[in-house]
Amino acid sequence: GIQVEQSPPDLILQEGANSTLRCNFSDSVNNLQWFHQNPWGQLINLFYIPSGTKQNGRLSATTVATERYSLLYISSSQTTDSGVYFCAVLYTGGFKTIFGAGTRLFVKA
């Protein structure tokens, strides 16, 4: 089946710093989403981005489907950005969305 790999697994930032999270996937996909799971366990939709670039405030994402990767950029990080960021892909071999293992982000004040 499709493999979804996220890097780095853990990240500690000083408030105000920028970061880039990466998601690599091993096969063609119909859909890719980025989620933020906050410390209370809620899953928040960040981007639906099967290809191209999108921006939402301090966050932006780029997916290059032909090269099978996606990047999530966080600029001017805040303590509320802490949590786990998941990349999830819908692969064409079956109808299920597969998650990566996540990047655990901690932003220090």
Added chain:
Amino acid sequence: GEEVAQTPKHLVRGEGQKAKLYCAPIKGHSYVFWYQQVLKNEFKFLISFQNENVFDETGMPKERFSAKCLPNSPCSLEIQATKLEDSAVYFCASSQTSGNTIYFGEGSWLTVV
């Protein structure tokens, strides 16, 4: 409704007891998914439905887990004879069509003691 509604939020069961979780997808969404997340780690896909039909059940431990989506009723995920390792948060998600954005509920936290 405007969001995926999961009940109960928390459930505690003794080992060997039955657990049943419910999910109401967003109104107008045809696809429903169940995932298991243990200790905020990876999400394990369990099963997906297109309306009341099972679409993909490759993640279901079939000997104790079952799920249904019946017309005009919330979808359900049932675990017979729970085990300690079933302790997890069970997330339900829905999407309007194949390939669209999927939206998650807030999860049901199952603790087996």
